[in-house]
Amino acid sequence: VATDGDDSEIPDCQLNVYNFKTLRDSPAARYGALRFDSNNTCNLHCVYCHNHRSDQTIDADEFRSFLESRIRGVTQFQVGCIMEPTLDPRLADLMLMIGNSPARPTECLILQTNGLLIHRHDHAKLQAAGLTRLSVSLDTADPQMQKSLRSGMSLDKVLRNITEFMRSCPGIEVEFISVVTAINIDQIEMLIDLGLDRGVRRFVLRELLYYPNNDVVDHVRMPGLLLRAGQFAEMIARVQARFGDKIELYFASNDQLDASAREMFENSRFIDRNSIPARFGAKELT
Ligand SMILES: C[S@@+](CC[C@H](N)C(=O)[O-])C[C@H]1O[C@@H](n2cnc3c(N)ncnc32)[C@H](O)[C@@H]1O
Ligand code: SF4
Numbered sequence: 001v002a003t004d005g006d007d008s009e010i011p012d013c014q015l016n017v018y019n020f021k022t023l024r025d026s027p028a029a030r031y032g033a034l035r036f037d038s039n040n041t042c043n044l045h046c047v048y049c050h051n052h053r054s055d056q057t058i059d060a061d062e063f064r065s066f067l068e069s070r071i072r073g074v075t076q077f078q079v080g081c082i083m084e085p086t087l088d089p090r091l092a093d094l095m096l097m098i099g100n101s102p103a104r105p106t107e108c109l110i111l112q113t114n115g116l117l118i119h120r121h122d123h124a125k126l127q128a129a130g131l132t133r134l135s136v137s138l139d140t141a142d143p144q145m146q147k148s149l150r151s152g153m154s155l156d157k158v159l160r161n162i163t164e165f166m167r168s169c170p171g172i173e174v175e176f177i178s179v180v181t182a183i184n185i186d187q188i189e190m191l192i193d194l195g196l197d198r199g200v201r202r203f204v205l206r207e208l209l210y211y212p213n214n215d216v217v218d219h220v221r222m223p224g225l226l227l228r229a230g231q232f233a234e235m236i237a238r239v240q241a242r243f244g245d246k247i248e249l250y251f252a253s254n255d256q257l258d259a260s261a262r263e264m265f266e267n268s269r270f271i272d273r274n275s276i277p278a279r280f281g282a283k284e285l286t
Contacts, residue, residue: 035081092125099129
């Protein structure tokens with residue numbers, strides 16, 4: 001267990017191929033939220049995703065040593081933040097490492113995923129790691145719209161994986177995390193109904209965020225997907241009126257997402273600003 005560093009807390013920080021070496025070579029720290037990616041690639045190309053990709057990964061032994069020597073404590077540990085964690089065949093073992101280390105979070109261990117490949121990972125191991133929440137990205141109950149936003153993905157396949165996951169891990173909460181755009185905003189209630197039918201009780205609705213200087217995102221489609229001023233707030237009022245007393249609802253406007261992305265960027269101490277895993281384009285950062 002780490003003995004150096006001090007007891008102050010870094011509130012929100014990423015840990016991935018862009019800063020692993022920096023944090024490994026720094027004094028131990030205590031984290032509020034630590035958001036980890038062991039790999040840097042994905043099986044989808046969602047229309048709104050701003051993140052660069054590569055075939056880099058974090059070495060398992062180095063990760064274990066980091067957890068043992070550089071962590072003084074974590075409140076929330078999230079696996080899957082900038083890319084797709086289920087593409088890493090080591091996922092369940094890495095999560096077990098977290099669960100058996102000083103980084104075992106005191107509040108929640110979250111796996112955030114596009115949901116297409118959860119079936120490839122040993123659910124019993126995920127449970128043994130102390131996973132508390134599976135956070136699945138879904139934007140709409142309409143399979144064609146879901147395909148068009150999230151690069152041809154099969155909604156049906158994700159729903160089958162969720163059902164199977166809930167059957168084998170009944171104690172682990174499942175949430176839907178959704179990007180609200182101009183094309184799905186009028187159908188958010190249908191997405192929530194779909195989740196409710198399947199036993200999902202927690203929903204996170206995030207307004208579409210767009211950085212026009214980013215060199216990954218689809219600039220042809222993005223402007224047409226942005227919400228107009230006030231539209232997100234209207235949706236919040238509507239959804240809260242209908243579901244507010246029945247389920248857990250969380251909302252993040254793009255101003256809030258932008259502020260937290262910037263804070264996370266500073267805390268994470270990335271060395272290469274041109275290949276940042278944060279969602280902004282280089283110009284916004286200077
Ligand atoms: C970058 S993904 C990484 C985890 C995993 N691949 C997934 O999609 O769940 C994390 C979350 O960011 C959301 N996201 C991506 N681009 C976004 C944008 N421009 N605005 C708001 N949320 C976005 C995704 O839909 C997903 O819920
Ligand atoms: S949002 Fe997630 S699933 Fe979509 S391209 Fe980005 S990392 Fe992949």
